């Protein structure tokens with residue numbers, strides 16, 4: 001039995017069909033990467049998994065329990081088994097790092113302050129930031145903020161961690177630190193990871209399995225090795241990072257014409 005299952009899930013916002021009969025089953029302990037163009041519903045899909053959005057049609061299951069019909073109070077219990085690194089991974093700016101990481105523990109457990117301090121310290125060490133507890137979020141770099149947000153996401157020892165574009169906005173080195181952390185958490189804590197990303201380097205590095213969303217449907221579901229060999233034109237273009245003829249036409253460049261001038265020339269203007 002799968003840990004997480006979407007069964008024929010459809011979701012619309014007004015006339016916009018975002019998910020159209022999407023079925024997806026995720027096994028315990030695996031690392032699934034979800035790719036797809038901007039606006040295809042990747043974040044919407046993640047939000048269905050934790051019951052932050054409800055499907056118009058279909059069902060969402062977690063660990064043998066149907067969750068899309070659960071009352072909010074019961075959903076809270078289910079959500080505690082998840083760590084969610086949001087796309088806009090916001091920390092509370094007016095609280096220091098230790099308070100940020102300890103927040104879920106204060107909110108959802110009855111642990112004593114000493115014990116919370118100790119857990120916070122352990123989580124910060126796990127993301128490689130043992131000495132930043134007293135700092136304010138404004139004093140951290142973008143990559144450090146993501147790692148603190150990750151420490152907070154794992155404060156309650158979640159069984160599943162959802163990452164929504166964890167490396168966006170980071171330079172390649174800092175992105176790689178996050179990738180390595182995702183792999184480390186999966187290995188050391190045996191968590192199930194679901195990672196939404198635009199970054200194919202990250203996808204290849206992290207994924208046991210890659211799922212691609214396009215126009216409401218899953219158009220690819222397979223291993224990193226399989227996606228590199230795919231003949232599906234849309235999937236192939238995404239993996240190679242190439243625009244389609246239609247997309248090129250939109251910016252007035254007809255496919256097959258001379259290549260763009262080198263960057264240096266553009267910068268010189």
Ligand SMILES: Nc1ncnc2c1ncn2[C@@H]1O[C@H](COP(=O)(O)OP(=O)(O)OP(=O)(O)O)[C@@H](O)[C@H]1O
Pocket residue numbers: 013016018036037038039040041042043044045087
């Ligand atoms: N709560 C909402 N109300 C109305 N429309 C929404 C809502 N949430 C998402 N949408 C719309 O659903 C579509 C999919 O959004 P989503 O955020 O899932 O895209 P995404 O694949 O995560 O994109 P990106 O890569 O840019 O983060 C978008 O057109 C978005 O405007």
Ligand SMILES: [Mg+2]
Pocket residue numbers: 042043044087164
């Ligand atoms: Mg998104």
